[in-house]
Amino acid sequence: QVQLVESGGGSVQSGGSLRLSCAVSGHPTNFYCMGWFRQAPGKEREGVASIDSDGLTMYSDSVKGRFTISQDNAKNTLYLQMNSLKPEDTAMYYCAAALYGCFSYSWSRDFTYTYWGQGTQVTVSS
Numbered sequence: 001q002v003q004l005v006e007s008g009g010g011s012v013q014s015g016g017s018l019r020l021s022c023a024v025s026g027h028p029t030n031f032y033c034m035g036w037f038r039q040a041p042g043k044e045r046e047g048v049a050s051i052d053s054d055g056l057t058m059y060s061d062s063v064k065g066r067f068t069i070s071q072d073n074a075k076n077t078l079y080l081q082m083n084s085l086k087p088e089d090t091a092m093y094y095c096a097a098a099l100y101g102c103f104s105y106s107w108s109r110d111f112t113y114t115y116w117g118q119g120t121q122v123t124v125s126s
Contacts (some may be wrong), residue, residue: 002026002115004095009120016085016124022078022095022117030073033102035113036080038091038122045094047108049080058107063089085124092119 008020020036035050049059049069057069068081078095096113106112 002097004097004115004117006093006095006117006120009093009122011123011125012085014086014124014126017081017083018085018122020080020082020093020095020120020122022080024076024078024097027097027115030076031097031115032100033098033107033112034071034078035096035098035102035107036069036078037094037096037110038089039094039119040088040091043091045110048093050102050107051078052102056102058102058104060108082122085122087124087126090122090124092121094119 003025005023012018030053033050033052036048037045038048039045048063049067051057051069051071066084070079095117097115098113
């Protein structure tokens, strides 16, 4: 079955960097779209970034210019490079995979994605 396993989370001070990874297995072809989401305590899960099979990327306004999503198809791995981290970036981060494409109106919506990882915690201290 399809598995998405995140890694790379941790604790970092404000202004620091982390790179999250999401290893994908169990799917015969690359997904049309993959994304990163996050959920802070007491808040709804929100879309952070997405990338489609053509390499087109989309970001939430809160992370644009600081985070970079990328993928290595040969390694079946999705990445999220996070720079200039802020305390408000503290959350559980999830990767997700969509069977169909991502669009500007849907990439940040939960229903776009079929498969989800278990999450990795990111904590940013001031």
